[in-house]
């Protein structure tokens with residue numbers, strides 16, 4: 001996609017989210033008026049589920065630049081749509097699946113007919129036992145992202161011989177027990193799966209060491225982009241508040257102590273965006289562009305968390321209330337810090353590379 | 357959940373650990389045994405989550421137990437009707453309560469600190485008699501009605517109006533306006549109210565300080581939900597509420613300076629208990645973290661830095677207590693300002709740190725233990741509730757202005 005096409009994509013995503021997922025609807029979602037399923041139908045109808053699959057599977061074959069744009073807008077909107085694991089799964093299948101696996105799953109996933117949940121990288125793997133043409137799984141899959149309402153789940157497993165793999169579970173047909181693990185940030189969801197010697201055909205296994213790396217790259221990029229979108233938005237809302245709230249006969253935004261903090265946050269955000277943009281273009285050229293993505297995630301998620309924490313403070317009492325949108329940004333920002341590798345983990349990746 | 361715990365309105369005196377106060381060691385043992393006998397072993401499980409009413413009932417129950425053993429107000433100076441306990445005794449109480457993870461009497465903070473601080477310096481003998489006894493003998497709950505929607509940091513711009521009138525031969529003030537963010541306002545029996553009595557005077561000059569009955573006609577209290585999910589503060593609408601003239605504290609239009617002593621209490625003494633509890637919590641963190649996050653050198657360093665800050669605030673509190681011993685009516689001491697600012701920043705940083713090192717475990721939605729102060733066994737809730745120190749009672753920013761302008765003498769911005 002050239003720059004113009006990207007800009008058009010960005011505009012259309014923004015427009016859709018502004019009408020289908022304004023902040024007041026997210027606030028109502030938090031109070032139980034579900035927005036997840038309606039949003040899922042919207043993104044499915046608009047073909048966003050196909051963004052990362054190849055054209056032969058009805059997809060658009062879009063690269064990291066388009067994905068980063070999409071994720072940024074989802075962060076801006078605080079969209080409670082379970083899109084990320086589905087897009088990761090379709091990238092994985094497209095890049096690493098064999099012909100059978102692609103034809104079995106990719107079309108349905110790209111069409112949005114099959115929603116995928118994804119066990120977090122770094123979670124304790126299930127035990128994988130191979131025997132002939134089938135495999136068996138043992139244990140509990142924790143931290144499965146967007147399990148609620150999903151049709152498929154890509155879980156992490158390891159054999160006693162040390163083989164690490166991802167295994168596709170068909171949640172209905174395989175008869176596994178799924179539990180929801182509600183998060184403080186209700187714009188995302190976690191669940192867990194209890195598997196007791198679940199026997200599956202060997203074709204369910206997606207293997208190879210590049211797999212976890214590809215998940216890490218896509219997830220890291222997504223959360224970094226989500227964080228810049230969220231940070232930009234909560235900064236704008238905070239600045240707007242500082243321009244309207246008066247105390248001591250002045251707009252509180254005229255107090256230098258507050259102005260300077262906004263300036264620091266803006267600076268951190270711009271720096272994160274620069275690293276992210278750069279990481280996105282190097283990823284477009286080379287899908288394994290690590291550790292640029294780690295740097296982007298550290299910069300963006302830390303800037304977001306610091307900003308969201310301060311936003312509540314700068315709003316005073318009103319920022320501490322449930323009905324104000326501030327806390328939704330704060331809760332999403334704190335989750336973003338842990339999703340797809342904590343800041344410490346990413347810094348270690350960078351450090352190792354530097355010291356090598 | 358708590359229905360098995362009765363909420364008595366009158367209490368019988370129980371044997372008090374204070375009987376042993378001459379010997380600090382014996383006092384500690386007596387207190388420990390009192391806690392063991394009194395605090396239900398499973399209170400933390402039973403008060404995990406639960407309704408606001410269950411919380412309030414449990415708070416009242418706990419306060420009744422404290423009162424029955426004369427422990428509720430034991431920290432008050434003798435002249436306030438307390439036991440005038442030494443610093444060492446008070447530390448023993450906080451330590452034993454924290455070690456045993458006893459409930460914290462959150463709902464009574466205004467009753468125990470702000471009210472006596474205000475009445476002792478500025479109340480009449482009759483007011484002290486009636487209202488301090490109300491706390492000690494009836495367990496009355498007080499709330500603070502200072503902030504308004506448009507008067508937060510700039511409290512002096514408050515607009516709630518009180519007009520002196522004679523109605524049916526009674527001297528009253530008739531109050532109209534709106535207050536907000538009143539902690540535990542929905543459970544309060546009484547209200548420390550600031551209202552404007554002179555519209556012509558300069559901001560600070562026209563404010564008076566009242567004792568208001570929360571059940572008086574015209575008072576409407578609406579709980580406000582907080583970012584933790586709980587509703588612990590409320591907005592309060594005042595529509596022609598009549599306050600008997602004898603419930604004016606101090607003189608008319610002198611409420612502003614009286615309010616400063618109320619705020620000074622908030623800024624200093626309350627933190628004594630909070631930081632002592634934090635010190636014990638740090639010990640617990642070390643026990644729990646040894647096998648996990650402490651193995652990470654970077655985390656351990658960060659925690660050690662927090663420990664240094666915690667230690668320094670504890671020492672500042674001790675210094676302040678000595679100042680108070682010398683001058684019990686000390687108003688806005690410098691030390692209290694440092695303590696308020698330092699503690700608020702530390703509490704937030706500590707809880708943010710624990711949230712971070714807890715990884716996904718802390719990201720799951722789960723009920724928090726109520727009545728457990730800032731140690732609810734829910735990292736996320738503890739982190740969020742740290743704003744109650746960074747925003748209220750003079751925000752961090754306002755505290756910094758106080759240090760910069762009033763203490764360092766820098767020009768006003």
Ligand SMILES: Cc1cc2nc3c(=O)[nH]c(=O)nc-3n(C[C@H](O)[C@H](O)[C@H](O)COP(=O)(O)OP(=O)(O)OC[C@H]3O[C@@H](n4cnc5c(N)ncnc54)[C@H](O)[C@@H]3O)c2cc1C
Nearest residue numbers: 313314316317502503508509537538539744748749751753
């Ligand atoms: C949990 C909680 C409990 C509370 N309990 C009570 C209670 O029991 N009773 C009661 O009366 N009130 C209570 N409050 C209210 C509290 O005192 C106010 O929220 C506080 O004074 C800030 O006022 P505000 O919310 O209007 O924010 P604002 O005053 O509008 O402040 C917004 C932001 O501007 C900053 N700011 C304002 N002025 C300046 C300045 N001159 N220089 C630099 N920065 C500035 C503030 O620090 C803040 O970051 C409570 C608040 C909270 C959060």
